[in-house]
Amino acid sequence: MLFMVIEHFDQGRVKDVYARFAERGRMAPDGLRYVDSWVAADLSRCFQVMECDDVTLLQQWVLAWDDLVRFEIVPLASSKATAAALSGKT
Structure with a gap:
């Protein structure tokens, strides 16, 4: 199953997040x-x-990250699967 994970950063800890990622992956x-990710411009x-x-x-x-990041996790369904479910064609 796919999940959209929204990581909320404390502005003062962004460098700490990236330092840990560089050190530990x-x-x-x-x-x-991991599928893909995007970072907000701010x-x-x-x-x-x-x-x-x-x-x-x-x-x-x-x-493993909760000391630096606040998480929001949203289960995802593809648009195609949702359309099929709504039309009764699953």
Whole structure:
């Protein structure tokens, strides 16, 4: 399943976030796959698409970063799958 992960950064800690990433990498547990990400122009948020079949993998990952980042996690469905579900053609 796909998830939009919105990371909210404290402006004073953005450099700390990127320093940890440079030192330790994403720190995602096995089974949690990074798809892609985008950073807001004002450096206040990062939008990441992650994929996994077990939501507890997301929880483990969040715990590795929760001292620097506040997370919002939104389960995603593709537009095509949603249209099919709404039309009764799933």
